[in-house]
Amino acid sequence: MYSYGRSSAQLAVVSNRGAYTIQESYDRLVTRRTVGGLASAVEPVLHAQGGTWISWCGRIDNSGKDRGAKLSIPPGEPRYHLQEVFLSTEEHDNYYHGFCNACLWPLCHQMTERCSFEKAYWDAYRRVNQKFARITMETRKEIYWVHDFHLALVPQLLRNMSGSATIAFFWHIPFPPPDIFQILPWGRQVIYGLLGSDLIAFHTARYVQNFFDTVACYYPARIYPEQGLIRLHNRRILVQAIPVGINCHRFEQLAADPAVRARAEEIRRSLGAEKILLGIDRMDYTKGIPERIRAMAYFLEKYPEYCGRVTLLQIAVPSRNGIGEYGVLKQEVERLVGEINGRYDRTYGAVPVRYRYQSLDQAELVAHYLAADVLLVTALRDGLNLVAKEFAISRIDGKGVLVLSPFAGAAEELHGALLANPFEPAHLAAKIKMALEMPPQEQKNRLESLRRTIKNRDVRWWWQSNLKLVKSLVSGLSPASTS
């Protein structure tokens, strides 16, 4: 067994989905690692410091119990505790599918036509947030670090239970401008929930500004954008842009691994294309997958000399399967792939689009990054996008071009990318051509600039920046203490 040091006793991390799912198999609990940005960003801090992670682990329980297993994680070499929260079928439908994924998710991605504002969704959201807050408070930690749009009410609930708690919040998705946010019938309550925090962090300066503007619509707060500060009801709340980083060392290590490089060669050979365009995204309507395939069709129509020479390899990672819209999107993508391949596969050369619907482990992911000539991150709207960072860091060979949507949060930092508007097929097609024809020296220069930025703000920088601010609050240097 391991023992907790003083610092480990301090931290509770709270998020809807954590780094592990739990399944029951023949009376045994089997844990499985989840893939995803939040898990890979947050887990290193618990590895380094210990603590408790409170999360839903994918199990539905209708017996009325609010929590499941408490485990030491990772199995075999435990570094921190995992406290599982149960959701009932009703909560899963109305809180997770409903308020989280049919209200807040589309709203924050500015796709209001996809929002459905049901009172039952909101009621379930409040109840589930109360449950998370109650279980979290029982851990009696000094610092509570709450994550993402699923749990926006938790900070204020924790504050009500313990006035002296130190509470940080990280919002992982875009934060929209106020005229969009205010469409939410319960917008004021959501903002009030967040304002229970001492620190609220976002990926970009634009989201911070949108948040300030939204708070100003609901509350008579004094806002100091230059200091990243809100004063409200005798409290001070820090609001900062701290974009999530990646584990650069791990990606570089994999990129140098001969087995991964051999696999990259194998992928290239098997696609039989002179040039490979790559897309890797969760299957989500925010990621612009159909728009990318249509732009590829436009590209082949406009520049027929590329027919049979270029393939778009689109990996779509299964996500939110139980939600109707995601099934519709999958069908649309599959139809479009069939259509473009039917129309432009004229030469028996490279197939226009190759499509896989599955998740990849990290080694396989890096092999794909190395196999590609161009990575297309052309989301219609995206909180940040870690795939863009992982690609640039994996290209230790100095080759490859990143085409990036200006509507992905990462565009605020990644100046070496080629920006392309995903809503305009002609523009995207022109950028694809430019990327394919970019001279090697320019590719190298752009990648160097990208890699410098990404390395300066890696995953350690991210969690340390968050916790440094929080710890300054604990030690009384607090910009957030009452004044």
Ligand code: G6P
């Ligand atoms: C986004 C959110 C995460 C979420 C992930 C996967 O990246 O910011 O909080 O975990 O999507 O979505 P899911 O609904 O499967 O947890």
